[in-house]
Amino acid sequence: MDALAEAVRAGASAAELERIPVPAAYTAAHTLESDAGMFKGVADKDVRRSIRVGEVPMPELAPDEVLVAVMASSINYNTVWSAMFEPLPTFAFLRRYGVQDRWAARHDQPHHVLGSDASGVVVRVGSVVRRWKPGDRVVVAPAHVDDHEPATHADGMLGEEQRAWGFETNFGGLAHYAVVRASQLLPKPAHLTWEEAAANLLCMGxxxxxxxxxxxxxxKQGDIVLIWGAAGGLGAYAAQFVRNGGGIPVGVVGSEEKAERARALGCEVVINREEIGLSGRGGANSDNAIPDPAEAGRKLGRLIRNAVGEDPHIVFEHVGRATFGISVFVVRRGGSVVTCGSSTGYQHEFDNRYLWMRLKRVIGSHGGNLAEMAEANRLVAMGRIHPALSEVFPLTETGEAARLVQRNAHSGKVGVLCLAEREGLGVTDQALRDRIGERAITPLRHLP
Incomplete structure (x- = not known):
């Protein structure tokens, strides 16, 4: 481990951190462009084969950027996509970004450092950075935006040059160091450990x-919200937001174990997907796992009405091909299906009569802008939303952690320790932690 990393782990002062030189290389979980064709014709695209952990060169810091010593990170599904080189190798994103200017050109490398979540300590700031300084404890929001675009000032997610950090950019969070724009930083919640703080922003935001x-x-209060994958990373936060907002969260999960976890996160009703004929995870070319949407929708609707008396006002959708037709069918007249992803395939089929004749809406959503991330992070810092962390791996086992998510064998969020020596470090407000209680802060880690 380099001297700067050792100083961060030892709790060095800002002045000490500034005196120690930045290393020329650092350890990171990454993919290689030369591996991009390794899964051609392979049925099981096992990400343990493509995710490598080793040294990569340290990039130069741009004037509006910050170098963060990463204490912990977490796995998101975009890391799985990156490691499968699907729907296309992410090196295409890096090349397209790299033509903008000399700072963007740093991202176009034959290696891609992955990871769209991080908690850590600022160790360097660019020449125009004002709000952050070495020694600050931070979490990283994943929206990488261009503040020169007019649309960005209305909503950071609307700019044409908005990118997902660590997926559509390089130098992500599954590493000892990460390069981020100052406009991505938020204060680390003081009562959380490094790994708990790193699990939140992408999925929560x-x-x-x-x-x-x-x-x-x-x-709004009283809304019935159907949450697909209620024990997963996105669903775990969705259930908490619905519960806190006075709504009724209805979760769909794949096993009784996950049902128990969904209940721990606040779901009032939990339905096993096998009850509606959705037995497999599905996939882009996996039609045999997808039931007839109307038939499955009728079964699901009956189960929801039997439990809460009404059809759902909102469907929280991110599964995609395997569930989208069911979502459009089952949401009530005038209701909304809000979607942010398609982990089982992007080509959706649904009966449009149920959309237009019943005045339903489909809302596309992607990530969250910095203001939304800050609002969500504030709720965490207040102890009103809790981390969905379920288990933690060391950086050297990033491939195993990502494989767990790839196989949908996880609950909530899977954390990765980067520079943190062990779990449980990083808490600076023990009094708040004690008031909230360990079981409330880590609900998924107190279940069998």
């Missing part, structure tokens, strides 16, 4: 925009 923001479905 995405769920916040989908459900709470005025750009999403705008839940």
């Amino acid at each position: 995405t769920a916040y925009r989908m459900l709470v923001s005025d750009r999403g479905a705008r839940i």
